[in-house]
Amino acid sequence: MAAHLSYGRVNLNILREAARKELREFLDKCAGSKAIVWDEYLTGPFGLIAQYSLLKEHEVEKMFTLKSGRLPSADVKNIIFFVRPRLELMDIIAENVFSEDKRHSSVDFHILFVPRRSMLCEQRLKEQGVLSSFINIDEYILDLIPYDGDLLSMEYESAFRECYLENDQTSLYHTAKGLMTLQALYGTIPQIYGKGECARHVANMMLRMKREFAGSQNQILPVFDTLLLLDRNVDLLTPLATQLTYEGLIDEIYGINNGYVKLPPEKFAQKKQGEASKDLPTEPKKLQLNSAEELYAEIRDKNFNAVGAALSKKAKIISAAFEERHNAKTVGEIKQFVSQLPHMQAARSSLANHTSVAELIKDITTSEAFFDNLTVEQEFMTGVDTDKVNTYIEDSISQKDPLIKILRLVCMQSVCNNGLRQKVFDFYKREILQTYGYEHILTLNNLEKAGLLKPQISSRNNYPTIRKTLKLWMEDANEQNPNDISYVYSGYAPLSIRLTQVLARPGWRSIEEVLKMLPGPHFEERQQLPAGLHKKRQQGENRTTLVFFLGGVTYAEIAALRFLSQMEDSGMEYIIATTKLINGTTWIKSLMDRPESQAP
């Protein structure tokens, strides 16, 4: 089931169980047989909480996807809509309800809003004349979803855009709420650190909510020692860089959604002996990716250049284990061997899968295009020629490479130069608009507003200072046996994680100057614990920090934090939370206007 959630330092299964309990309670409110109509977007996040078996236990007999028109006939007592609070979905629901009414069925309707009820939606249902058809209208607060043993995500895709472009801080309210839920389950977090405007807002809301609950003391022994809130706009650079860990590359190239990836099927074709591969599968191969899979947990955070060696080592171990059968002589030994078979077979199929995935990725990472792109990124990150028009970018535009690739590079150059020289800025803008269409002026505007792309205002470029002070570039990054977080980008150490690292030791006081160069305030707050809940720390016991990335985090950053957790002398374990798992492409896309109108 979800055992992988409880392996870590903090048992996140508690959170998952709480979420499941609430779901069961809601389902039981609607007595009798049920059909669920799903807002398709929600099936991913819900899959992280509950499988069909749980629903089935509570008399869910059928499931449909929300579509306009008639509902498929279900022959159940209850029809429940699981939806996000969106107006367009309300119109579809209304259509569904009308169509069902025409059948004169005596079915009861219910709505479960995820994550919040919305007045506007209910009003829309009322306007459509169906509000009174619903017996139950409820909300299912799915703020923080346990994603893996050390990872929580709100799966709130538009959080960055809302906070930094639209000035809508609803996502921050949800964040604060989620953190309150977390504290209710895992105890009050005594220390709060933060950097950035949004971090400040969230901390303020948390403190206020705590005051409002002043009557009831939280009597749970705190699991977390520290909470670190980081705004994504404190570190705009990291997501723009191509991630070079195994998991990061899978996400960059194929996109991981709610813990699943869809891959081209060719390399996964089952080769049966003697049979020509006559029909290749056409459906994409879907793989679930989390630490429940032993091999994946082992290799996902490695630099991709170290994955091949790890896989072949694993292959040898598995082959050796299978060879053991020849040594099994006695009945007892054979029995022993057979009992291990299922585990071994699972390991073998896992190995086969990841070998195929690694092959797919290697085809791309060894291509000239990938190499050229990476070279330019690394030049920018080391501060080479960031004040000139870059020929590679220029050529990529004239070749009509995907717009998002261009935007990632141009933004990166801008960030690494603390804004582009006006001439360079105008040049890129003109080339992009002429080649991809003038309508993208809105997107360029958005990027400017978010601070990702801007003309240089002061002549002083403080990026080199930041880079040097925080050691963002390490010349001799060891990809095979890393000794520093910079291995995740083969040289670049993510700024956000450096901030986290320095906070643990020697503390932010040592980098006051740099902190002032980065946007937003930095702060520290303490939350009083009731007497008797102060932890008595054992000698050598690690401390636990929850790092919350407001506006998204990349897999490579997560890998870097896991690396820090595993470092023997770090004395710190990290749990990671975020509004959404992102990469440069999904992130830029969320900031685009009409991304679908991209030139082919």
Added chain:
Amino acid sequence: MMKNKPDEEDYWNSSKFKAFTFDDEDDEFSRLKESKQAVNSIRSLVEEEDDEDEVEKVSWSGEPVGRKTKPGNFQPFTDSLSESSVKLYAPELRKPKSESKDYISDWSPEETIHRMQQGKVVSLERFRSLQDKLLLLDFSVRAHDGNIITAVILFTLTSIIRVLFRELESRQTALRHFIHYLTEIRDHRLLLELLSNLFFSLPFSPEESAHVQDHYTLLERQIIIEATDRLAEHAGKVEIFQKFPRRASILNMPLITTLYYCCFYHYNEPEGTYSSPLNIRHTFRISEKQYFVTVLAARAKLKAWSDLDALFTSRNWLGFTKKKSPLSFHRVVDILQKNSAPTQVLQEYVGLVDDADLRIGLAQKHKCHDIVINTYRDLKDRQLLLGYRGKVERGSAEERKINDLLDSPVRKRRNYDHHHHYQHVT
């Protein structure tokens, strides 16, 4: 925009005389107002239906709420966006206080409703306070005419909304959420009115306005080109359209795509035409490199190799002794190869690559044997020549050439100049 007092503001937002409202002419401003009032009152006396009038007034003749448009009387696009749709049920609120003697405004609520029933022009804006409006509403209810009731409600609503707009201005967060709400329910009319009421300026710098202007110019051209070419294609008289039928409309395509299209279908047109590539290049200040890449791709697609020749050598007139290109010949070869240029053509451009290693690499890749052989010859490297002999076809001219070179090492050096010359002649 100027910041006016509320009443004047309404005037400005509604006035049809916008075109005259240059910032400072106070006199003209009031004169315009006077003449407008005069015109209005005359109209209401004459009681004639006038299309123009509907922009200004609510005129009811038993027809459903809405602006009457005579068939064939097209509204310009911008007009229907900003003017008429707002005016639809937003009668003017434009009356400054000094206008108390206005002829129309003397009617009581009852009379006003009565006139509306008769389909006469009325002015609702004199009913300023909420109380007055509700009074008007009560009379309209008594008239039992749904159209009129609706009109009054909408009028009331509009003015209440305007009050709300003003109040929201000092409550930015609430304002943002209201804007979001309007966007969600797709009430573009109200949204537009809200934004213009609040003096929201479009977030365009002068630099960006130039891009917006370019976009407009481009669309204009695309419309012309599309119409002309479609006709030409249907008529079937222009060969290129027969040979390479157009796959899609050029409308709404990016500029560079449009340039490519024109390089494909209109390459040799004189610069004076809208569809001439040179004209497009100059109008939109397309960079030299972009222009070359696009021409190259389009002409190569058509296998019009001689055009390429001209493209690169026309520079001779400017004093260049050899072919020159704003992009590296390496990339030129790439583009040509992608368009399956024959070896002969490729060879010519591979030979122009400056860097010897790169040149040999490309030559080997594209089987331009002559270039490989000549380069090795110039490097005086027998070993490489020997090695390359194994890669060319047995008994081919290339093999003979290599054999010749290998057989006469002394002559090679002596005849170096001759060979060099020979290379240029081909």
